[in-house]
Amino acid sequence: MKKIILSIFILHFFIVSALLGQEKKDEVINIFEQPILITSAGQSAEVQIASVLAKRAGLSAALSKAAFANELKGIRTLVIVLGVSLKGLGAAGLDISQETNRVQILVDDAQRKNIPILCLHLGGETRRGQLTDDLINTFLPFSKMAIVVESGNKDGLFTSICKENHIPLIVVERAVDALQPLKKAFK
Amino acid sequence: MNPEKLCFLKKSSLTIGIFLFFLIWLCFPSSKQSLLDIHQPYNYIGKNGMVVAAHPLAANAGLEMLKKGGNAVDAAVTTAFTLNAAEPFASGIGGGGFMVIYIAKERKVTTVNFREKAPSRASPNMFIENGKINEEWRKTHGLSVAVPGVLAGLDYALKKYGTKKLSETMAKAIEISEKGFQVSKTFSAINKDEYEKLLLNAGESSCYLNQSFPYEPGDIFRNPELARTLKLISRKGITVFYKGEIAHKIVKAVKSKGGILTLEDLAQYKPVEQAPIKGTYKDYTIFTIGPPASGGFHVIQLLNILENWPVKEWGLNSTAYIHHFSEALRFVFADRSHYLGDPDFISIPIINLLSKEYASHIAGQIDPARPLDFYPYSEFHEQENAKENTTHLCVIDKQGNIVSLTQSINHFFGSGIVPEETGFLLNNHMDDFSRNADSPNAPGPKHRPVSSMGPLIMFKGDMPFLALGSPGGTRIFSSLAQIIVNIIDFALSLDEAIESPRFFSYSSQGKARSIFVESRIPQSSVKDLEIIGHTIQVRQAYDRYFGGAQGIMIIPYTRIIHGGADSRRDGCGIGY
Numbered sequence: 071m072k073k074i075i076l077s078i079f080i081l082h083f084f085i086v087s088a089l090l091g092q093e094k095k096d097e098v099i100n101i102f103e104q105p106i107l108i109t110s111a112g113q114s115a116e117v118q119i120a121s122v123l124a125k126r127a128g129l130s131a132a133l134s135k136a137a138f139a140n141e142l143k144g145i146r147t148l149v150i151v152l153g154v155s156l157k158g159l160g161a162a163g164l165d166i167s168q169e170t171n172r173v174q175i176l177v178d179d180a181q182r183k184n185i186p187i188l189c190l191h192l193g194g195e196t197r198r199g200q201l202t203d204d205l206i207n208t209f210l211p212f213s214k215m216a217i218v219v220e221s222g223n224k225d226g227l228f229t230s231i232c233k234e235n236h237i238p239l240i241v242v243e244r245a246v247d248a249l250q251p252l253k254k255a256f257k
Numbered sequence: 258m259n260p261e262k263l264c265f266l267k268k269s270s271l272t273i274g275i276f277l278f279f280l281i282w283l284c285f286p287s288s289k290q291s292l293l294d295i296h297q298p299y300n301y302i303g304k305n306g307m308v309v310a311a312h313p314l315a316a317n318a319g320l321e322m323l324k325k326g327g328n329a330v331d332a333a334v335t336t337a338f339t340l341n342a343a344e345p346f347a348s349g350i351g352g353g354g355f356m357v358i359y360i361a362k363e364r365k366v367t368t369v370n371f372r373e374k375a376p377s378r379a380s381p382n383m384f385i386e387n388g389k390i391n392e393e394w395r396k397t398h399g400l401s402v403a404v405p406g407v408l409a410g411l412d413y414a415l416k417k418y419g420t421k422k423l424s425e426t427m428a429k430a431i432e433i434s435e436k437g438f439q440v441s442k443t444f445s446a447i448n449k450d451e452y453e454k455l456l457l458n459a460g461e462s463s464c465y466l467n468q469s470f471p472y473e474p475g476d477i478f479r480n481p482e483l484a485r486t487l488k489l490i491s492r493k494g495i496t497v498f499y500k501g502e503i504a505h506k507i508v509k510a511v512k513s514k515g516g517i518l519t520l521e522d523l524a525q526y527k528p529v530e531q532a533p534i535k536g537t538y539k540d541y542t543i544f545t546i547g548p549p550a551s552g553g554f555h556v557i558q559l560l561n562i563l564e565n566w567p568v569k570e571w572g573l574n575s576t577a578y579i580h581h582f583s584e585a586l587r588f589v590f591a592d593r594s595h596y597l598g599d600p601d602f603i604s605i606p607i608i609n610l611l612s613k614e615y616a617s618h619i620a621g622q623i624d625p626a627r628p629l630d631f632y633p634y635s636e637f638h639e640q641e642n643a644k645e646n647t648t649h650l651c652v653i654d655k656q657g658n659i660v661s662l663t664q665s666i667n668h669f670f671g672s673g674i675v676p677e678e679t680g681f682l683l684n685n686h687m688d689d690f691s692r693n694a695d696s697p698n699a700p701g702p703k704h705r706p707v708s709s710m711g712p713l714i715m716f717k718g719d720m721p722f723l724a725l726g727s728p729g730g731t732r733i734f735s736s737l738a739q740i741i742v743n744i745i746d747f748a749l750s751l752d753e754a755i756e757s758p759r760f761f762s763y764s765s766q767g768k769a770r771s772i773f774v775e776s777r778i779p780q781s782s783v784k785d786l787e788i789i790g791h792t793i794q795v796r797q798a799y800d801r802y803f804g805g806a807q808g809i810m811i812i813p814y815t816r817i818i819h820g821g822a823d824s825r826r827d828g829c830g831i832g833y
Contacts, residue, residue, distance in 0.1 A: 115452040119470060122456070156796065157450060194473065196446040199797065221474075246470045 100257045101215065102186060103146035105130040109137035110151050111173045111205045112166075113158030116192040117151040119245050124149070127253040136162050136172060139179035147256070148180045150209060153193045154201040166201055170208065177212050188255065189213035191228065192245040194221035203227065211235045215255060217248045296799055298752040301820035303832020308336055309807040309820040310650040311347065311728075313829035314438060315339040316822075318429035319652055320831045322421070329652040330358060330419040331426060333660035334411045336650045338430040341407075341681065342483060343438060344827070345465070346447050346669045347648040347728060350486075350498065351507075351676075351683040353406035354647075354664030355546045357533060357553075357712045358418055359721055361657035366714060368546040371410020371528040371664075372705045373403035373686045378517040379702050381694035390692050397454050399516020401672045401685035403706070405507075407664055410528040412495045417530070424491035431487045434680070437479035440472040443801075443827045448472050451670040458514065458673030464680060465670065483680030499523045506676035511683065514674055525703075536611055538564065538715075539745060541722060545713035547607060548600045552663070552711015552726075554611070555589050555734035560741065561616030562588070569746045574778050576785040577625065579760055583772050583791070584623045586735055587632040587764035594765075595634035598697030599705045605697075610635075627790045632764040647710060647728030648826075651809040653721075653818055659809070661712035661724040709733040715741070721811055723751075727823070729804025735761045736804045744810075751810040751821035759803040762791075775800055799825045 108124060108131055110117035117135050124131035131149075134141050135158075142148065150173065159169060180187055189210050191197070210216060210231045217240045218228045232239035240251040301307065306329075308319035319336035327335070333356065341349035348354070353373035359366050384394045394400045412423055419426075440448075448455075448471040461469040464480045472478055489497055497503055504523045511518040534547040536557030543560070545553020562585040571577040596605050609615055615635065623629070647665030665684070666672075672685035689706035691698040698707045711733055712726040725740060727733050736759055743754035758777035763770050771792040774783060783793050796802055805826030810819040820830030 115450050115471075118453045118456065119449075122461075122469060155450060156802075193449055194445075196442055196474075197449070244470075244473050246468065 099254050102188060102256045104256060105132065105145060106147040106149050107137055107141055107145040108133045108149040108151065109176065110135050111209055112152060112154035112169060112202060113162050113164065114153030114155035114193055114197055115158065116153050116197065119192050120149060120151045120190050123249050123252055126249055129256055136164065137176060139176055142179055142183060142185060145185055147188060148185050149188045149190060152189055152191045152202065152205055152209065153197040154205060170205065173209060177209060181212065186214040187212050189216040190248065191218040191222050192248060194219040195224060198222055213237055217242060217251050219245055295824045296756055298750065298756045300750055300752045301830030301832050303818045304816050305655045305833050306653055307809050307818045307820045307830060307832040308332055308652050309809055309822045309828065309830035310336050310340060311648045311805055311807065311826045311828050312340060312343040314343040314433055316829045316831045320833060323654055324833065327421050328419060328656065329654040329658035329660045330414050331421040332654065333650060333652045333662050334415050334419060335426040335429060336652065337411055337662060337664055338427050339433060340648055342430040342433040342480065344648055345480065345682060348664040349666055349681050350408045351405050351671060351681045352664055352666035353684065353686060354410060354662065355550045355710050355712055356414060356660055356662040357544060357546055357714050359659040359714050360418065366533045366544040367530060368533050369410055369414050369528055369530050370546060371406035372549055372708055373406050373684055374526060375403055375687060375700050375702060375704045376518045376522045377702045379700045381699040381701065383700055395688040396668065396685050397458060397673055399511040399514030401687045402511045402516050402518055402674060402683045403686045404518060404522045404526045405684060406526060406528055408495050408498050409526055413528045427487045427491050431484045434480040434484035434487065437477045440474055440476045440478050441827050442474045445472050445474045447669045454673035455670060459675045463675055480680045482678050486679045486681060499526060503679060506679055510674050510676040534607060536561065538741065540717060541745065542716045543713055545711055548597055548605055549705040549707050550710050551593060551597050551707050552709050552733040552737065553713045555593065556711055556713060556737045557611050558589050558616065559585055559734060559738040561613055562620050563742060565617055565620035568742060573743065573747045574758060574782055576782045579772065579782055579786060580789065581623060583762035584628060585619065586762050587769055588619045590763040591632045591634040591767060594696065596697065597707045602701065602704055603697045628769050631767045632769065633767055649712065649726035649728060649807045651724040651807055653724065653809050657721065659714055659721055659724050661714050661726050663710040663712045663726045665710065665728065711737060717813060720813065722813065723808060723810050725806065725808040727804035727806035731763060732761045732803050736806060740806055751808055751819045755806050755808060755821045755823050761803060775803065801825050
């Protein structure tokens, strides 16, 4: 009996470890160049978190919450922070369709100029919902890499989009944990 | 089969069963959530007393005070201080508020106004820079800070109607600030939303950020500086806040951010006890606080208008109901912007605005088939000279005394300004003054800005029936009126009424604005409203935008008390 229970728990341990560690295996080093432009898709405050992370990582970064294509001049990486805040949109004087159009134009221009895109989702579970999911579905496929907070990927949305589009996905437990992968991702 | 073998098989099956359950639980984390739906209506039940508040620690602190023999005022003050520790983003000693008190023995209702006041150097054009309104000055600058009133108001109520010492009511808040508590999803989400303001004003090393970043759900939030501040006030009394070392720190912090608040402004602050205003809805009487609080005042106006229509026949959240209610709201907003200000400085035709005749006149103007093109304010030829983002809590004690209290620092995390080493946030309630320099609610020296707060107590006959209030800015009175109609007309229980989907609309300069609806409002109603000419904006299913109401209902002819707490925030009730 003891052997059965022990075997079950060992099996349990391996299965759970494998499941939890699945997305964390991706490690992407030195694929992006500086300077970078950080912008929001959805005007959530996480764009500010990304800016502080970039500062801590010692990256040469400019923050423009509602950036336009002309701000891509001289930029080597575009960082898009995904997450809709109705409050943030209101403060920026934008509605969701205007915001989506703005980001689409920016992404199109970045693609034309061969500027790679790094997508971040740092708001976790509380920064999901239909509007955010629409932006994730629209813009994540354009990215060369994604870093997301684990609780925001509980339903595997990021995992499935990244898998489908062969995008390396780094899953971190908390927003602050994005610092190291961010540092490593840049030359 | 022999019993030992059977027992072994049973044990093995049980072990495997438990293992599989945990495996499924780990693999499908969403199933963890479905085990507990926080939005499921739930009425807390008590017989001797009840506290409902926007955080479980605060409700618990209030109940402990009741059990220790404190009365409703003692418990309300305890709960209010504890909210400063447990829900610091919504209220605290850097803010202001209002309370309605029912003294059962005397069958008396009174109100205490501890709304913030503008500094003595405030002026109607103080937010104008280069001919334009500077929005940052109104919200995150030193100019956004008004003279805080919470401490003076709670101390006044406690001394006049309570039985405990200030230090006793602060003890739990001190303990929670020192020990800390787990951050909820609500706290974390709001902390993230206000991150930019906190970086700007509180700074990266502030306790309101976790090593420079927003708190995640489950993190421990501690505020030892607030604990020290509260201990100092416990020892020395509120004078240390209004005239002593804390006053100096407040003025220094506000001035360093460009503000104009002075030591004299703080020293001169006084709360005001004032008679309640009264209204009726069907068989019920509502007591609430009058201007500069407007929430309860507008609830009465709205209910007066609604009385003219067959609301029950239309049905909850039907097209007709939402249309008529929204149109009524638009008229209420027109009057609000024309008449409301600080009654210490202007005359408000309260009696006219709250009359049934006036409500009937408004109801008569509303077209059942479509929204109007214009919503004018009303003219009263003979004006009566009637100079007579927040949290809400309600308490009832064993003697039947009731407190309904709403307090706020305005936007979540207020101005974001924290006086050095004090741990509390200063309000940005100067933003509640009108942007129009000619408005009765324009900023002026020592004026109190109009507030949407509206704590109220409702009676059926002579018996208290419902204590209710909510945060939510200008959505407050719309939400409170909907909850009351849900209970009275649609026969919902208290918490069903609170959790029921909400909507809101308003007018600005006489023009209709969208109807904002929670996504749970029936699609058929939304479509029909669009067909008749309304613009609809759909928000989340349970959206904090519509407030976070708390209420206590005394079930008629019984000794049973129900508590309802809003799941749009971390509302909780505890009875005994």
